[in-house]
Amino acid sequence: MLVSYKWLQEYVDLSELKASEIAEKMTRGGIEIDFIHELNKGVSGIVVGYVQECKQHPNADKLNVCKVDIGEEIVQIVCGAPNVAAGQHVIVAKVGAVLPGNFKIKKAKLRGEVSMGMICSLQELGIDSKLVQKEYAEGIYTFSDEVPVGSDALPHLNLDDHVLELDLTPNRSDCLNMLGVAYEVSSLYSLPIQLPQVQLDVKEVQNKSEHVSVQIEDEVANPYYGAIVIKDVQVAPSPLWLQNRLMAAGIRPISNVVDVTNYVLLEYGQPLHAFDYERFGSTSVVTRKAKKGETMLSLDGVERTLTEDHLVITNGEEPMAIAGVMGGEKSEVQEDTKNILLEAAYFDPSNIRKTSRELGLRSDSSARFEKGVDVKRTRAAAKRAAELIQQLAGGEIANELVEVDHLIIEEPSIQLELNELNKRLGLMVTQAEVVNIFKQLRFEFELHGDTFIVTGPTRRQDIQIAEDLYEEVARIYGYDNIPTTLPEGATIQGHLTDYQIKRRKVRRYLQGAGLNEVLTYSLTSPEKAKGFAMDVPMHQVRLAMPMSEERSTMRTSLIPHLFDVIRYNLNRKNDQVAVFEIGSVFNTDEQVLSKQPTEQEMIAFAITGLWEEHSWQGEKKAVDFYVLKGIVEGLLTELGLAGSLTFSQGTKPGMHPGRTAILALNGQEIGYVGQVHPQTEKDEDLKATYLGQLDLLHLLSIAVESVTYEQLPRFPAMVRDIALVVNKEVPAGQLEQTIISTGGELLKSVRLFDLYEGEHLEEGKKSLAFSLTYLDPERTLTDEEVTNQHEQVLAALAEQGATLRS
Structure with a gap:
């Protein structure tokens, strides 16, 4: 919201206050002022001039030689503007004047003719071209009002004003209008406020519906509609004061009638619309929901296709405006308009918001309606606009406000x-x-x-x-007047929960392992939500009002967006990527949501490129399955769960069938790790990528026994190494579990230290070497008892089809 300091002074006496002081006070009072715009962009030395004579330049077809009265003297100025003519009041930059960019005006000679100054356009004074009226867009500006010749032009153009740019939070929509800001400033300074006083000169008629009648078909979407007919108006440019106020607020002046509706919008916060009464084509105004497929050409020249949810203003047959959003081109006020139908209405904010979003059409009107306008100002705004139109465009108000009112005003x-x-x-x-x-x-x-x-x-x-x-x-x-005090009463020491402690431990471990944490969107597309989801028969959670199809569905896996991260890095020549994310995925067992969806916290990691195997030696190797497996095992060890973890070969959609392992804790699946399927890598434009996804909520919810310390054993351990020949399909983990289960109390640890395949082994066989450590902390073991225990292990392994390698 842009607020003119000079306009604000009409409602509150601010003569003793500077714009900067008001901005500071408002910001400290909760309404942040982003910026104070000085409308004067470094202009000085400009006056009002009167063009007494304008002749064709003798040596240039596109130049004119003008005799201009600037008050103190009459000077000759050469001007190239196509719209310059005798009898105009114009803006003159005298010799010695300064324009924006420190451009200084000097005496000059153009094609042999002396030029003592410059006749200016608004753009040359630093005014944004989008705010300049169309008739002045390609030429100089001429004053429509009588202004004193030779007087300083800055006040007449409002270039001595300051404009406050308000950064409003959604709850403070009351300050989307000048009266709301005036209330705010008067409250902060405890100053009286002067509100507009309206006195309508109405031509009374016995039957109000003689000129217009109103019918509302949807009382929920449109609880109030009022209309006033104003006859015999003269559409013309607005007076200078009105143009200045609109331009200060960032609105381009158009004509007196249209400008009044915009002015009252800014003043009261109540959107209005003026129809050409004849072009409206009826004395009956009917508001209704649009018919499916119905179309209307809006004021921006675009043909809009409407749906049954869109509210329209009709003449009883066809749409003339999209309610609360934009009028139609067919009933637009034009230069030859003589009679006006002025609309003032209240529309349901949610309907306007939905219509505006679906049509991709936002306006100053919709921005206010969708936040909610003051229902008590609707009638007052209509009367204020009718009065101003009568003052500025002439004509007579043919009837008092004709209205249909279903509003229920509730003040809490x-x-x-x-x-x-x-x-x-x-x-x-x-x-x-x-x-x-x-x-x-x-x-x-x-x-x-x-x-x-x-x-x-x-x-x-x-x-x-x-x-x-x-x-x-x-x-x-005053927030500054609130003292700083210590809290009173009983307090307890804050601490992290067990879940939070473990969560931080997970993050620290992965960061220490060389992975970078990333944060990606929780919203994704339906296609991405299908991939890499956990094996749970659930439905996707779709948003009711998504901003785009790419962000229309809650994610069911962290993996797809990790692909985006990797691809982003690869495209920028960063070939070594190792990332992880901790975040929630969402599912529901309902096709139509009636309760909160299930939110499950997961952890996912992905690596590609080279991996530092021995950082102290600077050695690197290509990432493979075992790098990722080692990271996961280290993470589970950090959480005290490694002893319950098992890996088993499995398949997952989008994953390599021979390089994917299913992870289980105490027999319950918690996730998977492995290489991305080559086809998926091709589709996602990735190189060899390994990833994993684990159920973090389940991992961190498992109770772990506290760490206990034992005294170092006084007695020596005995180590037995065995090399087993088995079929290649037999997992090493299966053999390890057999050794542990039959090793008895004396077996303290088992370690796989060698895998051999190739020469001297039968086809389809492999050799796995384990190191078994036997120990009794209370005594020295004998060879005989260790051998007996060891023989039981070998026998159990033999039952698994394992033979000792000779």
Whole structure:
């Protein structure tokens, strides 16, 4: 919202305050001022001139030689603007004047003719071209009002003004208009406010519907509609003051009638629309939902295809406007318009928001309707606009406001306890101070002892509960005046939960292992949501109002977006990528949601390129399955769960069938690791990539026994190495589990230290070498008892088809 400082002064006396002081006060009061725009972009020495004579330049077809009265003298100026003519009041930069960019005007000779200055366009004064009226876009600006010749042009063009740019949060839509800002400033400074006084000169008729009648078909989407007919208007450029105010607010002037509707929009926050009465084609205004496939040519020249959810304003037959969003080109006010049908209505915010989004069409009108306008200002805004149109465009108001009103105005009644207020704010505010604050805010209230019963005004839709009033008291009292105090009462020492501690441990381990943490979107496309999901028969969670199809579905896996991260790095010549993400995935067992979806925290990691096998030696090798397997085993060891972990060969969609392992803890699947399928790598434009995804919630929920320390054994251990020949299909983990289960209490550890395949072995066979450590911490073992135990292990292995390698 752009707020003109000079315009604001019409409602609140700010003569003793600078724009910068107001900006500081408003920011400290909760409405942030992003920027203060000085409309003067370094211009000086410009005056109002009167073109007495304009002749063709004798030596140039596109130049004119003008005699211009600048008050103190008459000077000759050579001008190339196509619209310069005698009898105009224009902007003149005298010799010695300075224009934006420190451009200095000097005496010059153009094609043999002396030029003592420059006749200026608005763009040459630093005004944005998109704010310049069409008739002046390609030429100089001429004053439509009578302005004193020789006077300083800056005030006439409002270039001595300052504009405050408000950065409003969604709850403060009350400040999307000048009156709302005036209320805010008057409250902060405890100053009186002067509101517009409207007195309509209406030609009374016995039957109001003689000129217009109103019918509403959907009372929910359109609870109120009012219309006024103004006859015999003269459409022309707006007076200078009105043009200046619109341009200061970032709106291009068009004509007096249209400019008035924009002016009242900015002043009251109530969107209005003016139809050409004849082009509207009917005395009957009917608001209804559009028919499926119905079309309308909007004011921006685009033919819009409407749906049954879109509300339209019709003449009883065809749409003339998309309600609350944009008018139609067919009933547009034009230069030959004589009669006006002025609309003032209240539309359901959710309907306007949905319509605006679906049509991809946002306007100043829709931006206000979708946030909610003050229902009590609708009639007042219509009358204010009718009065201004009558003043600026002539004509007569043919009838008082014709309206259909189904509005139910509810103002919340909020109870506020003085003790609770002080407790919440940490203050000792007196009752009298709170009374004064509510009076400053112009909130109606009743006082019963120390209890305030406050009525939330319709202009402040953010005032609904007691906490809203606490905030109002605090900001008017002044946040800077609230003392810094220590909290009182019993406190407990804060600490992390067991889950949080383990979660941090996971993150630290993976970072220490060389992986970088990434954060990706929780929203994805339906296609990506299908891939790499956990094996749970669930439905996808679709958004009701997605911003795009690419962000329309809650993710069911972390993997697809890790592909995006890897591809992003590979495209930028970073071939060595190792990343992980901790995040939630979402599923539901319902086709149509009636409850919260299931949220499950997962961890996923992906690596590609080279891997530093021995960082102290700088050795690197290509990433393979065992690199990722080692990372996972290290992570489980860090969590104290390695002893319960098993790997088994398996298959997963999108994964390499021979290089994928299913992970299980105590027999329950927790995830998988492996290489991405070559076809998937090709589709995703990746190199050899290995990834894994684990159920982090399950991992961190497993209770782990506390670490216990044992005294170093006094007695020696005995180590027996065995080399087993087995079929290639037999997993090493299976043999390891057999050794552990039959090794008895004396077997303290088992370690696989060699794998051999090739020469001297039968086809389809492999050799696995294990080192077995036997120990009794209370005594020295004998060869005989170790041999007996070892023989039991060998016998169990033989039953698995394993033979000792000779």
